[in-house]
Amino acid sequence: xxxxxxxxxxHAIIRTTNVVKTFELGSHTLEVLKGISLTIAAGxxxxxxxPSGSGKSTLFNMIGGLDKPTSGKVFIDEVDIAQLDAYxxxxxxxRKIGYIFQTFNLIPVMTALENVTLPxxxxxxxxxxxxxxxxxxxxxxxxxxRFNHKPSELSGGQQQRVAVARALANGPAIILADEPTGNLxxxxxxxxxxxxxxxxEERKVTIISATHDFxxxxxxxxxxxxxxxxIDKIEQRxxxxxxxxxxx
Amino acid sequence: MERLVALPFGKSVExxxxxxxxxxxxxxxxxxxxxxxxxxxxYVQAGNRIAEAILQTGTDAGFRTLxxxxxxxxxxxAAIGESAKQRWLVILSLxxxxxxxxxxxxxxxxxxxxxxxxxxxxxxxxxxxxxxFLLEALMQGFIGAAAGALLGAVxxxxxxxxxxxxxxxxxxxxxxxxxxxxxxxxxxxxxxLLGVVxxxxxxxxxxxxxxxxxxE
Numbered sequence: 001x002x003x004x005x006x007x008x009x010x011h012a013i014i015r016t017t018n019v020v021k022t023f024e025l026g027s028h029t030l031e032v033l034k035g036i037s038l039t040i041a042a043g044x045x046x047x048x049x050x051p052s053g054s055g056k057s058t059l060f061n062m063i064g065g066l067d068k069p070t071s072g073k074v075f076i077d078e079v080d081i082a083q084l085d086a087y088x089x090x091x092x093x094x095r096k097i098g099y100i101f102q103t104f105n106l107i108p109v110m111t112a113l114e115n116v117t118l119p120x121x122x123x124x125x126x127x128x129x130x131x132x133x134x135x136x137x138x139x140x141x142x143x144x145x146r147f148n149h150k151p152s153e154l155s156g157g158q159q160q161r162v163a164v165a166r167a168l169a170n171g172p173a174i175i176l177a178d179e180p181t182g183n184l185x186x187x188x189x190x191x192x193x194x195x196x197x198x199x200x201e202e203r204k205v206t207i208i209s210a211t212h213d214f215x216x217x218x219x220x221x222x223x224x225x226x227x228x229x230x231i232d233k234i235e236q237r238x239x240x241x242x243x244x245x246x247x248x
Numbered sequence: 249m250e251r252l253v254a255l256p257f258g259k260s261v262e263x264x265x266x267x268x269x270x271x272x273x274x275x276x277x278x279x280x281x282x283x284x285x286x287x288x289x290x291y292v293q294a295g296n297r298i299a300e301a302i303l304q305t306g307t308d309a310g311f312r313t314l315x316x317x318x319x320x321x322x323x324x325x326a327a328i329g330e331s332a333k334q335r336w337l338v339i340l341s342l343x344x345x346x347x348x349x350x351x352x353x354x355x356x357x358x359x360x361x362x363x364x365x366x367x368x369x370x371x372x373x374x375x376x377x378x379x380x381f382l383l384e385a386l387m388q389g390f391i392g393a394a395a396g397a398l399l400g401a402v403x404x405x406x407x408x409x410x411x412x413x414x415x416x417x418x419x420x421x422x423x424x425x426x427x428x429x430x431x432x433x434x435x436x437x438x439x440x441l442l443g444v445v446x447x448x449x450x451x452x453x454x455x456x457x458x459x460x461x462x463x464e
């Protein structure tokens with residue numbers, strides 16, 4: 001796949017301009033993000049890499065509409081999230097963004113199918129249609145036969161698959177994955193990465209993941225390295241092959 | 249209006265019911281203080297109502313047994329109210345019960361931070377979370393209070409039977425006791441709701457980013 005950099009006509013799904021985020025820690029202020037401007041084109045698989053404490057998670061939460069910047073702007077699909085009220089933010093989280101967590105975060109009292117259909121219910125989908133679409137999604141992630149199992153009856157990898165299906169429930173434009181392989185072993189982690197890659201290719205959904213996992217680099221179209229609250233470098237896929245190739 | 253997330257009422261009842269069923273033991277502990285407090289309330293009121301019914305039979309035997317049992321009755325009395333001491337005990341026990349519910353529900357909210365945060369990430373509004381917690385409390389409250397009220401009434405009848413003998417069964421004021429059970433049950437529901445308000449508001453205001461927290 002050729003890099004999309006040259007064809008700049010592609011739609012920017014995420015755009016941040018000079019994002020600064022500070023936290024008050026007692027008497028002194030801590031500047032976690034020191035002015036980050038980036039653009040993420042629709043349909044790409046982007047990894048945000050960086051050591052812990054680099055501001056990676058803060059940036060990630062900002063992109064996901066979970067936190068608002070102290071100054072600067074974050075646009076999701078060309079909408080400034082600072083301008084949205086609670087209802088619009090909830091709608092955005094429900095319809096535009098799918099979240100995948102390090103700790104899977106399935107609702108423990110619900111079955112796999114109920115977990116997948118919950119966002120559809122929030123989106124106003126009728127029960128029958130939600131169940132039908134939920135089963136299709138579970139089939140896509142290879143868990144159709146376990147639809148009636150509670151999260152506690154599923155393995156970590158299976159739980160994360162259900163979480164992927166749930167993230168796709170309302171056909172989002174963006175999937176945000178926070179260390180999706182952090183609690184999985186090597187093989188299972190790879191399966192999840194491949195599943196995400198497959199979803200990004202088949203459904204043209206933008207995947208943004210914060211990660212420490214170097215396995216993730218192989219499938220990323222673009223890697224954003226964060227260091228000390230600033231963008232260290234942005235590498236495209238073709239550049240990556242070379243640098244990763246030398247490591248392996 | 250198109251950009252509005254929704255949670256149908258039927259679905260919220262379903263989710264709340266599931267939450268209670270799956271966490272049955274936890275719910276039981278939360279509800280236990282309510283069961284006891286409502287049982288005590290019902291026991292006191294039903295006991296008095298039974299004594300009153302015996303007084304109203306107007307027989308000498310009835311009057312004598314009441315006096316022997318320590319009731320402060322005069323000839324010609326038609327009603328027995330609860331004593332000041334009883335009233336204070338009941339109020340105190342209900343108060344302790346509400347504090348217990350607040351405590352248990354606050355712990356439940358802290359335990360469920362990830363679940364609540366995740367729901368918010370999936371698009372839940374504050375009001376959804378609030379509604380779920382209130383519904384859970386209402387269901388727990390109803391079941392707990394109903395059980396407590398029945399328990400209290402049964403004990404009241406049993407202890408009156410021991411105290412006054414067979415006289416109780418001829419004078420048993422069924423309608424009055426039913427009313428007392430119903431009032432005690434609704435009082436219990438109300439207390440359960442009262443106890444959950446603060447924890448539920450706290451849960452509803454939780455930020456979606458809480459779902460990302462990794463530590464237990």
